[in-house]
Amino acid sequence: MVIHGLLAASLAMTALPATDVQAEINCSRVKCLALTFDDGPSVYTPKLLDLLKKERVKATFFLVGAQVEKYPSIVRREAAEGHAIGNHTYSHPSLPTLLDNEILDEIHTTQELIRQQTGKLPTMFRPPYGATDDRVLGLAGSQDMSQVLWTGTTLDWSLRNVEKIKAAVLRLAKRDGVLLMHDVVPQTVQAMPAIIKELKKHGYHLVTVPTLLRGKGMEAGVSYP
Numbered sequence: 001m002v003i004h005g006l007l008a009a010s011l012a013m014t015a016l017p018a019t020d021v022q023a024e025i026n027c028s029r030v031k032c033l034a035l036t037f038d039d040g041p042s043v044y045t046p047k048l049l050d051l052l053k054k055e056r057v058k059a060t061f062f063l064v065g066a067q068v069e070k071y072p073s074i075v076r077r078e079a080a081e082g083h084a085i086g087n088h089t090y091s092h093p094s095l096p097t098l099l100d101n102e103i104l105d106e107i108h109t110t111q112e113l114i115r116q117q118t119g120k121l122p123t124m125f126r127p128p129y130g131a132t133d134d135r136v137l138g139l140a141g142s143q144d145m146s147q148v149l150w151t152g153t154t155l156d157w158s159l160r161n162v163e164k165i166k167a168a169v170l171r172l173a174k175r176d177g178v179l180l181m182h183d184v185v186p187q188t189v190q191a192m193p194a195i196i197k198e199l200k201k202h203g204y205h206l207v208t209v210p211t212l213l214r215g216k217g218m219e220a221g222v223s224y225p
Protein backbone atom coordinates (compact mmCIF):
# COMPACT_ATOMS: atom_id res chain seq x y z
CA MET A 1 0.00 0.00 0.00
CA VAL A 2 2.96 2.32 0.61
CA ILE A 3 4.16 1.81 -2.94
CA HIS A 4 0.62 2.34 -4.14
CA GLY A 5 0.43 5.64 -2.27
CA LEU A 6 3.74 6.85 -3.68
CA LEU A 7 2.70 5.89 -7.15
CA ALA A 8 -0.59 7.68 -6.79
CA ALA A 9 1.19 10.80 -5.59
CA SER A 10 3.77 10.79 -8.36
CA LEU A 11 1.14 10.16 -10.99
CA ALA A 12 -1.41 12.56 -9.58
CA MET A 13 -1.23 14.95 -12.50
CA THR A 14 -0.76 12.29 -15.15
CA ALA A 15 -2.62 9.15 -16.11
CA LEU A 16 -3.87 6.99 -13.25
CA PRO A 17 -2.80 3.36 -13.12
CA ALA A 18 -5.40 1.09 -14.75
CA THR A 19 -6.48 -0.35 -11.40
CA ASP A 20 -7.38 3.10 -10.11
CA VAL A 21 -9.76 4.03 -12.91
CA GLN A 22 -12.60 2.31 -11.06
CA ALA A 23 -11.94 4.32 -7.90
CA GLU A 24 -12.57 7.50 -9.85
CA ILE A 25 -16.02 6.47 -11.04
CA ASN A 26 -18.91 7.95 -9.07
CA CYS A 27 -22.09 6.16 -10.08
CA SER A 28 -24.29 8.83 -8.53
CA ARG A 29 -22.91 11.20 -11.18
CA VAL A 30 -22.43 8.95 -14.21
CA LYS A 31 -24.36 6.14 -15.85
CA CYS A 32 -23.12 2.83 -14.43
CA LEU A 33 -23.90 -0.80 -15.09
CA ALA A 34 -22.47 -3.91 -13.42
CA LEU A 35 -21.78 -7.01 -15.48
CA THR A 36 -21.74 -10.13 -13.32
CA PHE A 37 -20.56 -13.60 -14.28
CA ASP A 38 -21.61 -16.69 -12.33
CA ASP A 39 -20.57 -20.33 -11.97
CA GLY A 40 -16.91 -19.97 -12.96
CA PRO A 41 -14.06 -19.90 -13.30
CA SER A 42 -14.02 -21.96 -16.48
CA VAL A 43 -11.75 -22.59 -19.46
CA TYR A 44 -13.43 -19.58 -21.16
CA THR A 45 -12.67 -17.13 -18.34
CA PRO A 46 -9.09 -16.19 -19.37
CA LYS A 47 -10.34 -14.97 -22.76
CA LEU A 48 -12.95 -12.84 -20.98
CA LEU A 49 -10.30 -11.44 -18.64
CA ASP A 50 -8.10 -10.54 -21.63
CA LEU A 51 -10.98 -8.56 -23.12
CA LEU A 52 -11.92 -6.81 -19.86
CA LYS A 53 -8.29 -5.78 -19.41
CA LYS A 54 -8.03 -4.42 -22.96
CA GLU A 55 -11.29 -2.50 -22.55
CA ARG A 56 -10.44 -1.37 -18.98
CA VAL A 57 -13.73 -2.77 -17.75
CA LYS A 58 -14.23 -4.28 -14.29
CA ALA A 59 -16.71 -7.07 -13.63
CA THR A 60 -17.98 -9.13 -10.73
CA PHE A 61 -17.48 -12.89 -10.57
CA PHE A 62 -19.61 -15.13 -8.35
CA LEU A 63 -17.52 -18.24 -8.01
CA VAL A 64 -18.48 -21.84 -7.37
CA GLY A 65 -16.09 -23.50 -4.90
CA ALA A 66 -15.70 -26.67 -6.96
CA GLN A 67 -14.55 -24.50 -9.90
CA VAL A 68 -12.16 -22.54 -7.68
CA GLU A 69 -10.49 -25.85 -6.85
CA LYS A 70 -10.14 -26.65 -10.56
CA TYR A 71 -8.88 -23.24 -11.70
CA PRO A 72 -7.17 -21.53 -8.73
CA SER A 73 -4.82 -19.44 -10.90
CA ILE A 74 -7.77 -17.86 -12.72
CA VAL A 75 -9.22 -16.77 -9.37
CA ARG A 76 -5.91 -15.13 -8.48
CA ARG A 77 -5.92 -13.37 -11.84
CA GLU A 78 -9.50 -12.09 -11.39
CA ALA A 79 -8.55 -10.55 -8.05
CA ALA A 80 -5.20 -9.19 -9.26
CA GLU A 81 -6.86 -7.45 -12.21
CA GLY A 82 -9.29 -5.57 -10.00
CA HIS A 83 -12.48 -7.53 -10.48
CA ALA A 84 -14.84 -8.16 -7.59
CA ILE A 85 -15.33 -11.70 -6.32
CA GLY A 86 -18.34 -13.17 -4.58
CA ASN A 87 -19.35 -16.55 -3.16
CA HIS A 88 -21.78 -18.67 -5.19
CA THR A 89 -21.64 -21.81 -2.96
CA TYR A 90 -19.48 -24.89 -3.36
CA SER A 91 -21.74 -27.22 -5.36
CA HIS A 92 -24.51 -24.91 -6.65
CA PRO A 93 -27.54 -26.38 -4.85
CA SER A 94 -30.89 -24.70 -4.36
CA LEU A 95 -30.32 -23.48 -0.80
CA PRO A 96 -33.85 -23.13 0.60
CA THR A 97 -34.20 -26.95 0.50
CA LEU A 98 -31.07 -27.48 2.65
CA LEU A 99 -30.58 -27.52 6.43
CA ASP A 100 -28.82 -24.59 8.12
CA ASN A 101 -25.58 -26.52 8.62
CA GLU A 102 -25.58 -27.67 4.99
CA ILE A 103 -26.03 -24.08 3.80
CA LEU A 104 -23.24 -22.87 6.09
CA ASP A 105 -21.00 -25.65 4.83
CA GLU A 106 -21.59 -24.58 1.21
CA ILE A 107 -20.74 -21.00 2.15
CA HIS A 108 -17.74 -21.70 4.43
CA THR A 109 -15.98 -24.09 2.08
CA THR A 110 -16.12 -21.58 -0.75
CA GLN A 111 -15.13 -18.63 1.47
CA GLU A 112 -12.02 -20.52 2.50
CA LEU A 113 -11.15 -21.64 -1.05
CA ILE A 114 -11.40 -18.06 -2.31
CA ARG A 115 -9.44 -16.70 0.66
CA GLN A 116 -6.65 -19.17 -0.07
CA GLN A 117 -6.26 -17.69 -3.57
CA THR A 118 -6.99 -14.00 -3.02
CA GLY A 119 -6.10 -13.46 0.63
CA LYS A 120 -9.56 -12.01 1.24
CA LEU A 121 -12.90 -13.37 2.39
CA PRO A 122 -15.68 -12.34 -0.01
CA THR A 123 -18.36 -10.04 1.39
CA MET A 124 -20.85 -10.77 -1.40
CA PHE A 125 -22.96 -13.87 -1.74
CA ARG A 126 -25.23 -14.90 -4.60
CA PRO A 127 -27.57 -17.87 -4.08
CA PRO A 128 -27.70 -20.36 -6.98
CA TYR A 129 -30.74 -19.85 -9.23
CA GLY A 130 -31.50 -16.75 -7.16
CA ALA A 131 -33.28 -19.19 -4.86
CA THR A 132 -33.33 -17.58 -1.43
CA ASP A 133 -35.49 -16.78 1.56
CA ASP A 134 -35.14 -15.00 4.90
CA ARG A 135 -33.30 -17.99 6.41
CA VAL A 136 -30.70 -18.13 3.60
CA LEU A 137 -30.27 -14.36 3.75
CA GLY A 138 -29.84 -14.51 7.54
CA LEU A 139 -27.21 -17.25 7.27
CA ALA A 140 -25.28 -15.25 4.66
CA GLY A 141 -25.51 -12.24 6.96
CA SER A 142 -24.16 -14.30 9.88
CA GLN A 143 -21.06 -14.85 7.73
CA ASP A 144 -20.65 -11.09 7.14
CA MET A 145 -21.98 -11.22 3.61
CA SER A 146 -24.48 -9.19 1.61
CA GLN A 147 -26.71 -11.00 -0.82
CA VAL A 148 -26.42 -9.81 -4.42
CA LEU A 149 -29.14 -10.68 -6.91
CA TRP A 150 -29.69 -8.92 -10.25
CA THR A 151 -31.94 -6.53 -12.16
CA GLY A 152 -31.75 -8.51 -15.38
CA THR A 153 -30.94 -12.07 -16.35
CA THR A 154 -29.81 -12.70 -19.90
CA LEU A 155 -30.69 -16.43 -19.81
CA ASP A 156 -27.43 -16.89 -21.71
CA TRP A 157 -27.14 -20.50 -20.50
CA SER A 158 -30.34 -21.27 -22.38
CA LEU A 159 -29.87 -18.99 -25.43
CA ARG A 160 -26.36 -20.26 -26.32
CA ASN A 161 -26.29 -17.88 -29.27
CA VAL A 162 -23.97 -14.88 -29.63
CA GLU A 163 -26.48 -12.55 -31.32
CA LYS A 164 -29.32 -13.44 -28.96
CA ILE A 165 -27.14 -12.96 -25.88
CA LYS A 166 -26.00 -9.58 -27.16
CA ALA A 167 -29.60 -8.53 -27.82
CA ALA A 168 -30.66 -9.68 -24.34
CA VAL A 169 -27.90 -7.68 -22.62
CA LEU A 170 -28.71 -4.53 -24.58
CA ARG A 171 -32.42 -4.91 -23.84
CA LEU A 172 -31.80 -5.38 -20.09
CA ALA A 173 -29.13 -2.67 -19.73
CA LYS A 174 -30.23 0.26 -17.59
CA ARG A 175 -28.59 2.76 -15.29
CA ASP A 176 -27.48 1.11 -12.01
CA GLY A 177 -28.48 -2.28 -13.37
CA VAL A 178 -26.85 -5.57 -12.38
CA LEU A 179 -26.85 -8.07 -15.23
CA LEU A 180 -26.48 -11.81 -14.76
CA MET A 181 -24.36 -13.80 -17.22
CA HIS A 182 -22.21 -16.92 -17.02
CA ASP A 183 -18.53 -17.24 -17.94
CA VAL A 184 -19.07 -20.98 -18.33
CA VAL A 185 -21.12 -20.24 -21.48
CA PRO A 186 -18.69 -19.87 -24.43
CA GLN A 187 -21.15 -17.83 -26.50
CA THR A 188 -21.35 -15.26 -23.70
CA VAL A 189 -17.60 -14.75 -23.80
CA GLN A 190 -17.75 -14.58 -27.62
CA ALA A 191 -20.50 -11.95 -27.45
CA MET A 192 -18.68 -9.71 -24.98
CA PRO A 193 -16.53 -7.65 -27.40
CA ALA A 194 -19.62 -6.41 -29.26
CA ILE A 195 -21.59 -6.00 -26.02
CA ILE A 196 -18.92 -3.86 -24.37
CA LYS A 197 -18.50 -1.74 -27.48
CA GLU A 198 -22.25 -1.11 -27.67
CA LEU A 199 -22.67 -0.39 -23.93
CA LYS A 200 -19.81 2.10 -24.04
CA LYS A 201 -21.41 3.76 -27.06
CA HIS A 202 -24.55 4.18 -24.93
CA GLY A 203 -22.49 5.94 -22.27
CA TYR A 204 -22.28 3.20 -19.66
CA HIS A 205 -19.40 2.93 -17.21
CA LEU A 206 -18.98 -0.79 -16.60
CA VAL A 207 -18.18 -1.26 -12.92
CA THR A 208 -18.06 -3.85 -10.16
CA VAL A 209 -21.04 -4.30 -7.85
CA PRO A 210 -19.17 -2.67 -4.90
CA THR A 211 -18.37 0.34 -7.10
CA LEU A 212 -22.00 0.54 -8.23
CA LEU A 213 -23.25 0.47 -4.63
CA ARG A 214 -20.42 2.47 -3.08
CA GLY A 215 -22.57 5.51 -2.34
CA LYS A 216 -25.27 3.38 -0.73
CA GLY A 217 -22.95 1.09 1.23
CA MET A 218 -23.29 -2.69 1.43
CA GLU A 219 -24.42 -4.23 4.70
CA ALA A 220 -24.15 -7.87 5.72
CA GLY A 221 -27.49 -9.68 5.75
CA VAL A 222 -29.05 -7.23 3.29
CA SER A 223 -30.08 -8.10 -0.26
CA TYR A 224 -29.05 -5.93 -3.23
CA PRO A 225 -29.57 -4.28 -5.68
Ligand SMILES: [Zn+2]
Binds near residue numbers: 039088092128
Ligand atom coordinates in the same frame (compact mmCIF):
# COMPACT_ATOMS: atom_id res chain seq x y z
ZN1 LIG B 1 -25.21 -20.11 -10.73
